[in-house]
Amino acid sequence: MTINSINTLDTPSLLLDMAVLEKNLDEISQIAKYNQINWRPHIKTHKSIKITKMQLERGACGITVAKLEEAEMMAKAGVRDILIAYPLSSPQKLERLISLAKQAEITIAIDSIAQAKLVNQAFSNTSPLTVWIKVNSGLNRCGVEVEEVKELATEMKQLPNLHLNGIFTHAGHSYAATSLEQIKDIAHSEAKVVLESAKICEQAGFTILHRSIGSTPTFKYGAEINGITEIRPGNAAFYDMCQVGLGVATPSQCALTILASIVSVKKDRLILDTGSKALSLDQGAHGNKNVIGFGKVLNHPEITIARLSEEHAIATVSEETTLSLTDKVQIIPNHACVVANLFDEYHLHRNGTIIDTWSVDARGKMK
Structure with a gap:
């Protein structure tokens, strides 16, 4: 074993395969360029300044x-x-x-008249703030309904400290899809809501330069729709088992894994040192449990991580396994965004050789 092998790391450790990450980022960049639209990645997935700069460079x-x-x-x-x-x-x-807007070009989401008035009042003694209206495309979380856009836009004409120039949505309900055809349909609905809302705002006298969609499952399909100007995928930098379960990625596209050790061997189970504090309890998102277990153990299909406690992953064994006490394995997480936020640092590697360590800079940044 070489001194800089990932297997020399203590466990649990967060591993990032640089070749896979680079390939994923290159693919997103190429999709945006091919469709002549902007790419505004969501950094909540990786929370890393250096990965952000990789995206900007692309x-x-x-x-x-x-x-x-x-x-x-x-x-x-x-x-x-x-x-x-x-x-x-x-x-x-x-x-x-207000302080942040003096340091960078900041845009925020507006999804109600009441919020718009509060923001307008706050910016009464400074330069106008750029805002985008967030519309609901089916997730039923934040966002106004299409039929409410006209009223909101009309009200915003009276708010001089807000500069409205964009419409966006997040089709997070695509995570509950049961087929690629359904994901494509959601992508078209997502785009339709944004385009209809933009038209309403332009009829009210606004110039809508940005028509933005997100969601890793839908971005490839939404990018192709005429009138959309921007995509905002986040998870697509890493992918994970939720995306594999949806059929939009394969395990080979998953850049993030957790290195774990076998800490106990029993007659009917193995125990690993990656509990909910390393893997999270996610088995799907927004209503769809589309994965089996709590992560995929690479190269060991006989192992299923059946349950988690805080510090323990309890795995069942469907047939004879070669794993024994102190052995190490890699696990693809179900939800990479949550898992990245559980660790202080990434261990970067190429073909299992450690090449660097990067901080998860925005870990715990929740306010």
């Missing part, structure tokens, strides 16, 4: 974040175009937003 026009704290950190690192895809309205956050 042509990303800016980034998407979920939280204000993520935006603050990325602006400090030199990122200049940031969409906060979250409806901010509390006094504490708006005060921070």
Whole structure:
């Protein structure tokens, strides 16, 4: 065993296959360029300044974040175009937003008249803030309905401190799809909602430059739809077993794995040192449990991680296995975004040889 082999690491450790990551990022970049649209990756998946810079070097026009704290950190690192895809309205956050908007080109989500008025009031003594209306395309989380867009846009004409120039949505309900055909249908519905909303806003007198869609399952299909100007996939940088379960990726496209050790061997089970604090309890997203177990153990189809406690992964064995006490395995997580947030650092490797260690910079940035 070479001294810089991944198998020399203590466990659990978070591994990042650089060749796979680079291939995934190149593919997204090529899709955006082929369709002549922008790419604004969501960094909540990797939470890494260095991976963000890899995306920008490949042509990303800016980034998407979920939280204000993520935006603050990325602006400090030199990122200049940031969409906060979250409806901010509390006094504490708006005060921070005013400061942040002096450091970078910031856009935030608006999804109600009440929120729009609060943001407009907060920015009364500074430059207008760029905002995009978030519309609901079926996830039924944040976002206005299409039939509410006209009222919101009409009201925003009276709010001089807001500069509306974009419409966006997130088709997270695509994670509950049961076929690729259904995912394609969701992508078309996602785009339709954005395009209809943009038309309504333009009829109200706004110039809508940005018609943006997200969701890793749908972005390849939505990118092809005339009128869409931007894609915002996040998970597609890494992929994971949820994406494999949906049929939009294969295990070979999954860049992130967790290195685990066998810590106990019993007659009917193996115990690994990767409990819910390393793998998370996710088995799907937004209503669809599309994976078996709590991660895929590479090269060991006889092993199923059947349950988790905080520090233990309990695996069943369907047939004879070569694994024994202290052996190490790699596990593809079900949900890479959550798992990345559970570790302090990535161990980068090529073909199992460690080449670097990068921080998960935005780990725990939730405010």
